[in-house]
Each structure stands twice: as structure tokens, then as C-alpha cells.
Amino acid sequence: MTQDPRLLRTANGTAPPTSATALRRANLSSVLRQLRDHVSRSRADIADATGLHRATVSNLVAELLERRLVREVGIEHVGAVGRPRRAVALHGAHVGALGLEINVDYISVHGRDLRGHVLVERRVSFDAVGGGPDRSLRRLGLVAQEAIEAMERAGAVPAGVAVAIPALVDVACGVVKFAPNLDWHDLPLADRLSAALGPLSVPVMVDNDANLAALAEYTSGVAAGTPHLVYLTGEVGVGGGIIVDGRLLRGADGFSGEVGHLPVDPAGARCGCGRHGCWETKVGLAALVRTAMPEQAYALPGLPVSDPEERAAEIARRLVEGDRGMLDAVAQVGRWLGLGGSIVANLFNPRVIVVGGYFATLAEWLLPHAQAELERLVVASPASQCRFAASDLGFGAASRGAASMVVNHLIDDPTTIMSSLPRPTLP
Known part of the structure; x- marks a missing residue:
């Protein structure tokens, strides 16, 4: 395969690969990435977008067609005159x-x-x-x-x-x-x-x-394509995935996003991490169940394992029925959610904080309280324009x-x- 001197530099500005094997790998990846990000593209469009020679793209597409990783999907007509372009799309059904x-x-x-x-x-x-x-x-x-x-x-x-x-x-x-x-x-x-x-x-x-849930949200969730977003899990505990400039923020050792262990109440309950007053002890599903449904609290001996979606549905049923104790407990969680969200917003300045898991199931009751607290506590408000949004990916986002x-x-x-x-x- 002919090496292409016009191969663009990578996103971080490093030089293009020099060995034939590395160059082939990078070129194949460039073609597939174009087809992942678009429904279909012609060979000419791929060449224009990647900076590869059209002959190189044709050779790469031919190889991918042979391996059934891409497929022909029809003819594209560009303008009133000129040769029609045959489009290809990502395949790989096998x-x-x-x-x-x-x-x-x-x-x-x-x-x-x-x-x-x-x-x-x-x-x-x-x-x-x-x-x-x-x-x-x-x-x-x-x-x-x-x-x-x-x-x-x-x-x-x-x-x-x-x-x-x-x-x-x-x-x-x-x-x-x-x-x-x-x-x-x-x-x-x-x-x-x-x-x-x-x-x-x-x-x-x-x-x-x-x-991983943040990546799913960025790819196909309610805020897909938003380059600055934070995703919060709504499980027994709480975790965070942070997208900055369209990339997952990992930190020096890959351990960023442990927002559930932000200390928000030094006199609070003991957390699974061994510390006291972590954010997840205020807003995690275990905390809400312990407050509003103590007879079903996690870790009680003899209780069968209950799916979190079933627990969230039971809480939602009680909210619909107007259960005053449940309404008060959820409102309290909502305020704590907004307080912790304001810390996250002050640190990372996201455009949206997407909440998943049980947070999303109870969004209509939780998020008004959370949004009000967020707006009260974010330093840059109202210029920051940060908002909470409920995920539509359910408990399967991760x-x-x-x-x-x-x-x-x-x-x-x-x-x-x-x-x-x-x-x-x-x-």
C-alpha cells in the first residue's frame, strides 16, 4: 500500500506514523472513524476529510469491503453535473x-x-x-x-x-x-x-x-455531542464521568470522576470508602431507601436482592400517590444533588449534568429541587447556563x-x- 505523505497529524499534534504497518493501521482507522461518525460517505468525501489520496482511500475501502467491515449503500449525486459517487457505510454485522x-x-x-x-x-x-x-x-x-x-x-x-x-x-x-x-x-x-x-x-x-456511561451519553444520549458534560450515576453509590472538549477526563492515574466521595457533611454517615459525609451518603439510592423505606434498607439480613429499577419504580409509585414522607425525602435528596452538582459545575464548567439510574427515574421530583440549588450555588450563575438533564438510557448506560x-x-x-x-x- 502506498504511503500517503499528506496524512494529517494526529489530534494531539504528534507526527504521523512512519512504519508501513503503523501507517496502514492509522489509515484504516481514519476511514472507519469517518463511517462511524456519519451514516455514509463517498470515497471522495473520506479523502477530503482525512487528507488521504483518493487512490489510497479506494484501496483501503476495497480491503474493508472484502472483509465485510463496510458495504456499498448507493449512489450520491453531487451538483447538477459531474460523476456520481458511490457511498459506503459501516457494516461488520459478523x-x-x-x-x-x-x-x-x-x-x-x-x-x-x-x-x-x-x-x-x-x-x-x-x-x-x-x-x-x-x-x-x-x-x-x-x-x-x-x-x-x-x-x-x-x-x-x-x-x-x-x-x-x-x-x-x-x-x-x-x-x-x-x-x-x-x-x-x-x-x-x-x-x-x-x-x-x-x-x-x-x-x-x-x-x-x-x-463508560458518560461515553454512552456523549455518543447517543440526551446531550449527545455536547463537548462539556458530566454524567452522574444514580445507583447504590454515585460516580461521575467527565467529558471535556469532547474527551473523557481521566486524570493523572485514571481515577478522576469519583465525585460520590466529595466530602459534603463531615458529621454525616459513614461511607463505603471508610470516610464520613461523602456526597453519595446523601444522594445514593441506598441513602434514599434507608431514609424513606427503612424496612427495605440495603444490607438488612434476610432480604432478597432487589433490582434497582424495581426499587425506583416503587418509590415513584409512592410519590404519585402523594406519600408525604417520600416526597420530603426525595426533596431532600434533590437539594443535596444540587449542592454536589454546584461543586462539580464550579470545578468543570459543564454545559449539562446528565443524571442516570434512579435519578433519571425520579427526575420530575428530584430535578426541580436540584436545579434550584445549583443555580443558587454556582459562582458563575447565570452566565454558566449549566442545567440538569435526565438520561434516557436507563440502568443500562454503563x-x-x-x-x-x-x-x-x-x-x-x-x-x-x-x-x-x-x-x-x-x-
């Missing part, structure tokens, strides 16, 4: 991406193909705290195997698995450093899950649940983001799957 989330009380699954077509999606109630890391990973492995089999029946072979978890994660090594609400420490989750999957030999990645992580990895380096993809059999 390439799968599996996203998983393991949280305090459930395991969530989202499997899709490279085009974005959903192949499997489910959530399983599971007590990950009571099960401990060993039993939890065995169950996670079984759920993953079932999902992979479902994807294969749909005609897609998973090319990667990503796991979302409410924890500090060493992403490069796939190690859970500390999961406060699970009480897991230094767990090599990627290696353990890879071993559980055995001969399937599927690459496994691990990341923080809020980071597993959806995990699947997107796999897809993005494949698009960043298509050569990881190119050699393993079969060439189509001629009739």
Missing part, C-alpha cells in the same frame, strides 16, 4: 462487541455488532456484595458466556469484552484497585474473566462504570458504554481483527 456491568445488586449485558445493531440486552439481579469477588466473577463469566452464545446465534463473533464496575480501575492492566461499595481490592478482573471464558479467547477490558469501548478499540486499531476475519466465499 463482528460483535460485548459490554457488561457488575454493580452492587445486578449484572447488566449489552451486545451489539459493529454497525450498532443490538443483539442481546438484559439485566440480572445479583448480590455482588454478598457473593464476594470469587462467586461474583463466576456468575459474571456465566452471564458473559450466555451473551456470547446469543450473539453467535445472531451471526456475530465477539471481538472483545469490556466490563464496567463502580471502582477505581487500572484500565491498562484491567485491575480493580478499590471498589468501595463492593469491598473489592486489587482484583485482576480482566485476567480472571479471560480465564473464565476459557477457549473463547476474547480480549477483556475493564473501566469505571461512570466513565454496559452500553462498555460495548462502545470495544467498538472504539476496534476502530482505533482495525488490524486487531482484520487477519482473523474470513474472506467471503465466492458462489
Whole structure:
């Protein structure tokens, strides 16, 4: 393949790759990225957008067509005269991406193909705290195997698995450093899950649940494309994913976004992290249940595992019925949500704070209180124009983001799957 001297510099200003292998990888990635971000594009459009020679783009597209990663989708006519352009679109119906989330009380699954077509999606109630890391990973492995089999029946072979978890994660090594609400420490989750999957030999990645949910929101949520946004999980605990200039903010060690552990009340309740008065002790689902439904509080012995969506639906039912105690408890959570949101807004100046999980389910009762407190406490108000918005991705945002992580990895380096993809059999 001819090297293209006009290959643009990368986004961070570094020089283009010099070896033939690295150049091929970068060029294939550039083409696929264009097709990921647009419904379809002609070869000429791709060449114009990437700075690659049209002949180079034609060669790359031909290779991707042969591997069924892209497909022809029709003719585009540009202007009144000139040659028609044949458009191509992302395909890869035979390439799968599996996203998983393991949280305090459930395991969530989202499997899709490279085009974005959903192949499997489910959530399983599971007590990950009571099960401990060993039993939890065995169950996670079984759920993953079932999902992979479902994807294969749909005609897609998973090319990667990503796991979302409410924890500090060493992403490069796939190690859970500390999961406060699970009480897991230094767990090599990627290696353990890879071993559980055995001969399937599927690459496994691990990341923080809020980071992956933020990516899902930025890609396809209510504030999709907003370059400055913060996502807040609404689970037993609270985590945050921060998008700045369209990129996930990770921090020096990859541990940014632990907003649930902002100290907001030094005299408050003890948190799973061992400290007192963390924000999640005021606004997490466990805190609301403990205040308004003490008979169903988390960690009470003998209670069955309850899906968080079911708990949120029960709270919503009581709110609709006008339960005064529940209305007061939710209003209090809303005010604490706005207080913590103002800290986040003062630090990162986002345009929108997207709330997920149970926050989204109870948005009509929570967010008016939260927005009022946010506007009262944000220093730059009203110029900051920051607002709360309820996610429409439900409790599956993190597993959806995990699947997107796999897809993005494949698009960043298509050569990881190119050699393993079969060439189509001629009739």
C-alpha cells in the first residue's frame, strides 16, 4: 500500500506514523472513524476529510469491503453535473462487541455488532456484595458466556469484552484497585474473566462504570455531542464521568470522576470508602431507601436482592400517590444533588449534568429541587447556563458504554481483527 505523505497529524499534534504497518493501521482507522461518525460517505468525501489520496482511500475501502467491515449503500449525486459517487457505510454485522456491568445488586449485558445493531440486552439481579469477588466473577463469566452464545446465534463473533464496575480501575492492566461499595481490592478482573471464558479467547477490558456511561451519553444520549458534560450515576453509590472538549477526563492515574466521595457533611454517615459525609451518603439510592423505606434498607439480613429499577419504580409509585414522607425525602435528596452538582459545575464548567439510574427515574421530583440549588450555588450563575438533564438510557448506560469501548478499540486499531476475519466465499 502506498504511503500517503499528506496524512494529517494526529489530534494531539504528534507526527504521523512512519512504519508501513503503523501507517496502514492509522489509515484504516481514519476511514472507519469517518463511517462511524456519519451514516455514509463517498470515497471522495473520506479523502477530503482525512487528507488521504483518493487512490489510497479506494484501496483501503476495497480491503474493508472484502472483509465485510463496510458495504456499498448507493449512489450520491453531487451538483447538477459531474460523476456520481458511490457511498459506503459501516457494516461488520459478523463482528460483535460485548459490554457488561457488575454493580452492587445486578449484572447488566449489552451486545451489539459493529454497525450498532443490538443483539442481546438484559439485566440480572445479583448480590455482588454478598457473593464476594470469587462467586461474583463466576456468575459474571456465566452471564458473559450466555451473551456470547446469543450473539453467535445472531451471526456475530465477539471481538472483545469490556466490563464496567463502580471502582477505581487500572484500565491498562484491567485491575480493580478499590471498589468501595463492593469491598473489592486489587482484583485482576480482566485476567480472571479471560480465564473464565476459557477457549473463547476474547480480549477483556475493564473501566469505571461512570466513565463508560458518560461515553454512552456523549455518543447517543440526551446531550449527545455536547463537548462539556458530566454524567452522574444514580445507583447504590454515585460516580461521575467527565467529558471535556469532547474527551473523557481521566486524570493523572485514571481515577478522576469519583465525585460520590466529595466530602459534603463531615458529621454525616459513614461511607463505603471508610470516610464520613461523602456526597453519595446523601444522594445514593441506598441513602434514599434507608431514609424513606427503612424496612427495605440495603444490607438488612434476610432480604432478597432487589433490582434497582424495581426499587425506583416503587418509590415513584409512592410519590404519585402523594406519600408525604417520600416526597420530603426525595426533596431532600434533590437539594443535596444540587449542592454536589454546584461543586462539580464550579470545578468543570459543564454545559449539562446528565443524571442516570434512579435519578433519571425520579427526575420530575428530584430535578426541580436540584436545579434550584445549583443555580443558587454556582459562582458563575447565570452566565454558566449549566442545567440538569435526565438520561434516557436507563440502568443500562454503563454496559452500553462498555460495548462502545470495544467498538472504539476496534476502530482505533482495525488490524486487531482484520487477519482473523474470513474472506467471503465466492458462489
